[in-house]
Amino acid sequence: MNKTINRTMVVSLVIMLMILFAGVGSANSDSASITEKERLELANKLWGTDITYGEYIEQLFPEAYD
Numbered sequence: 001m002n003k004t005i006n007r008t009m010v011v012s013l014v015i016m017l018m019i020l021f022a023g024v025g026s027a028n029s030d031s032a033s034i035t036e037k038e039r040l041e042l043a044n045k046l047w048g049t050d051i052t053y054g055e056y057i058e059q060l061f062p063e064a065y066d
Contacts, residue, residue: 017057017064039060042060
């Protein structure tokens with residue numbers, strides 16, 4: 001039950017952040033930004049690993065920490 005809730009929270013958080021930062025990634029042509037395909041591959045790779053939400057977001061959305 002808790003895993004279902006945690007997965008739902010993570011997926012919801014990722015979707016909200018993707019919507020929030022959709023314009024930011026296209027506005028910055030910085031070399032540090034990653035494409036949506038790379039972001040999805042990284043999200044799939046990180047899924048189920050033992051990291052905090054902050055670390056997860058930092059890796060998926062590095063532009064949020066610039």
